[in-house]
Amino acid sequence: MKVLVVGSGGREHAICWKISKSNKVEKIYCAPGNAGIAQVAECVNIGAMDFDGLVDFAKEKKIDLTVVGMDDPLVGGIVDAFEQEGLRVFGPRKNAAILEGSKAFSKDLMKKYNIPTAAYETFTNAEEAKAYLENAAFPIAIKADGLALGKGVFLCEDLEQANEAVDELMLNKMFGDSGNTIVIEEFMTGREVSVLSFVDGNTIKIMSSAMDHKRAYNGDAGPNTGGMGNISPNPFYTKEIDEYCQKYIYQATVDAMKAENRPFKGVIFFGLMLTENGPKVLEYNARFGDPEAQVVLPRMKNDIIDVFEACIDGTLDKIDLQFEDNACMCVVLASDGYPIEYKKGYELFGQENFDGKDDYFLFHAGTKFDGDGKVVTNGGRVVAVTALGRDLQEARRKAYEATEWVQFVNKFMRHDIGRAIDEVNL
Ligand code: AMP
Ligand code: GLY
Numbered sequence: 001m002k003v004l005v006v007g008s009g010g011r012e013h014a015i016c017w018k019i020s021k022s023n024k025v026e027k028i029y030c031a032p033g034n035a036g037i038a039q040v041a042e043c044v045n046i047g048a049m050d051f052d053g054l055v056d057f058a059k060e061k062k063i064d065l066t067v068v069g070m071d072d073p074l075v076g077g078i079v080d081a082f083e084q085e086g087l088r089v090f091g092p093r094k095n096a097a098i099l100e101g102s103k104a105f106s107k108d109l110m111k112k113y114n115i116p117t118a119a120y121e122t123f124t125n126a127e128e129a130k131a132y133l134e135n136a137a138f139p140i141a142i143k144a145d146g147l148a149l150g151k152g153v154f155l156c157e158d159l160e161q162a163n164e165a166v167d168e169l170m171l172n173k174m175f176g177d178s179g180n181t182i183v184i185e186e187f188m189t190g191r192e193v194s195v196l197s198f199v200d201g202n203t204i205k206i207m208s209s210a211m212d213h214k215r216a217y218n219g220d221a222g223p224n225t226g227g228m229g230n231i232s233p234n235p236f237y238t239k240e241i242d243e244y245c246q247k248y249i250y251q252a253t254v255d256a257m258k259a260e261n262r263p264f265k266g267v268i269f270f271g272l273m274l275t276e277n278g279p280k281v282l283e284y285n286a287r288f289g290d291p292e293a294q295v296v297l298p299r300m301k302n303d304i305i306d307v308f309e310a311c312i313d314g315t316l317d318k319i320d321l322q323f324e325d326n327a328c329m330c331v332v333l334a335s336d337g338y339p340i341e342y343k344k345g346y347e348l349f350g351q352e353n354f355d356g357k358d359d360y361f362l363f364h365a366g367t368k369f370d371g372d373g374k375v376v377t378n379g380g381r382v383v384a385v386t387a388l389g390r391d392l393q394e395a396r397r398k399a400y401e402a403t404e405w406v407q408f409v410n411k412f413m414r415h416d417i418g419r420a421i422d423e424v425n426l
Pocket of ligand 1: 118141150153155185186187188189192214271282283
């Protein structure tokens, strides 16, 4: 079969790589893709938001299955656009992708269906938000309702910071219309866990857990990023926690969406916080995580095409989703200055060091070919250096070893990805 993947990041590289392992697939296209994805797929220069262009391409090439990696097109209704033309596509429709597209929607859903999450209030008026903050407890979390490249959350220590956040979001519109509505939320403390799942509208199957490292600098300092590294499994995600989440969070979310006439098919990514009062949902995403996909998919035993098809057909209950009893870690090599200001266009050296190695991967995020066919940096996050190991310690040792194999000007990384491994008795 022929498969089209929509997106251009490290997540889409991992998805394309996993699809390439399926013996059902004869050809993979990726729109728009990047210089690493080009190793496993034919990249086509159509933007992820160009729904007409993508639909036309899928028809022309007789694509059997399209897989959407990114949040923007999903929230914008790309799945509906494909389905209207009778094309097979993996991902939630617009009315279900709202689970990620609107924090006010997802918070209201959780409240209505008793899914554990932080207490909150929603505001569409800056004065009312500020009046509420006068009597609020600090610290407090203030969030843009809509998509904001993962940067729409302000954690405010005091009233002054909180008022500034309200001004930035609602008056200065730093994320445009995404800040027309804001959510003000109780501050939670605890370990964070990323749990990805496949969903077919009724059934949910959980993938192995992961841990993101969102801040830019060592010691979880600096600004929030899309993620600077990841480990899987998450050492804090115990069997007891899994049982609790299975009981109160995962199926409850799928059932709630169904009850709202918004059946969810695709990937739900649960951002959880393990608080003193049990696991709570920080946020939902309607797609694989980036870089969670880079550490979870290499551990997945199933043919991913079977799982995608089962989600579309509503037969996920027939799939025995399995993961290797091993571990995986990735370290993101970024352009110095990310996520604020950085230069790009520098040649990337060392890709060949990963050739022929089954337990090391170089997933490309922001790379492209320059005019001469050289691979150059083309984004804040450049590559995710990824390694499998028997356990987390070995995966970490190998991933950091492999970070030395790749060179480019302004290479920047965190040196403490997976430090939580040392804090638990494994
Ligand atoms: P989100 O985009 O909602 O996942 O938020 C980004 C990050 O902000 C999360 O990964 C948390 O580290 C932090 N965060 C979000 N909401 C809260 C909250 N209510 N309390 C504490 N930290 C939060
Ligand atoms: N790594 C977090 C995300 O994909 O949203």
